[in-house]
Amino acid sequence: MSASSEVMSALCAPAAWVAVPGAPRLTQARGELLREIRILDEYGEQRPILIPSERPLTVFVDKRELVTLMTLGAIPELLVLGYLLNQRLVERVDQIESITVDWDVAAAGVSTRGGLKDLDARTARRVVTTGCGQGTVYGDMMSQIESLKLPDPAVARIRQGTLHRMLETMRQQDSIHRKAGSVHGCALFCGAQMLMFVEDVGRHNAIDTISGWMALHGVEGGDKTFYTTGRLTSEMVMKAAQIGVPIIVSRNGVTAMGHEMASRLGMTLFGRAANRHFLCYTGFERFDSEPEPQRPAMRVVSG
Incomplete structure (x- = not known):
């Protein structure tokens, strides 16, 4: 773990979450x-x-x-x-x-x-x-x-390596979806550390639950990243902005209205994110890209 990762981990892990x-x-x-x-x-x-x-x-x-x-x-x-x-x-x-x-x-x-x-x-x-x-x-x-005002990109951003570690954490997460399917999961991250994870039958319920947890414990959203298994609609983008989170990662895609709203707010949206794959739809200025090497083209040999 790098020195910056150790500092972030310490900042994100209080001894106990205490209600305000x-x-x-x-x-x-x-x-x-x-x-x-x-x-x-x-x-x-x-x-x-x-x-x-x-x-x-x-x-x-x-x-x-x-x-x-x-x-x-x-x-x-x-x-x-x-x-x-x-x-x-x-x-x-x-x-x-x-x-x-x-x-x-x-x-x-x-x-x-x-x-x-x-x-x-x-x-x-x-x-x-x-x-x-x-x-x-x-x-x-x-x-x-x-x-709605979100923090400046100079102070609220994400590295590609951090995104990869988040996706690996979600891949390993024990979940109701893994046992039974038919639910959405949402998580709140500080750096690559997961602070809160919840599942519900609707993705909007899951983000509301995380919003309630943040408010109860006085957790600010400016240095956090929100993850969802659901698509990035205008409702999801707006709710993330209301809790002050400027970066959203989804296993699913984005709608046109969600894209437009995120662009107006200066939010960074990642979709189709799983394993090491992702698409950054908006807010490139918050993203520190660490490009993967290009895969060699496949040769098709006939005969």
Whole structure:
């Protein structure tokens, strides 16, 4: 490990992640993540397999029904916290007194300190997005893009070798997807060190959960990289920008609106990233390229 890598590792690894002052009280309601079923395959054989759970979670804010999220249920309290922050329904974690999840009634009760001003008006206009499980953002979020400021490329950048180490970490990561498929995974990196990993039935749920974790522990995004297995849509780009992360890496591709939004924000997007392969779509100025040697052309010999 290089000296710079050792310094980065030390900066990214506090002795323990401590909640910020004024953080809400959270339950720890964990649902069953996998379910066993029997299937009949193409050989006519029956056998057991595992599939991911999926369950509704209806969010109530001060006893008012807000939204129902379809989720795996890995860390539902952080999902709800991140959702409220990313929808700009709350600005700070200390506005929330508690988040209580009860799977017996499939509900999350959010108690605020002093209520949320103009909640009805702020949630009146909805935009249905391409998020798995059908994502929703509230209309005025789209108009706030110009107010999002990311760190300068001189201080927030990534080396090709660091990107390779990130992809190797994700390749080795034990996951529900590896056991059962049908879920998306998201991770937060500081350099090549993974700080947080979560899976859910929708990629937007996974990034909301990471957003909640960052806010709860006061983790800044400027020196971080966000990884997702899902495609880079405008919703994913916007949510990463809201938590201050300027670099996103995806195993999948990018949409035209995601590309346009990232270009306007000065974000770096990598897609089709697996093993040592990647495509850098935007933000070349944040990337320290260390080009791979060109592969020799294949000769086709006929005869």
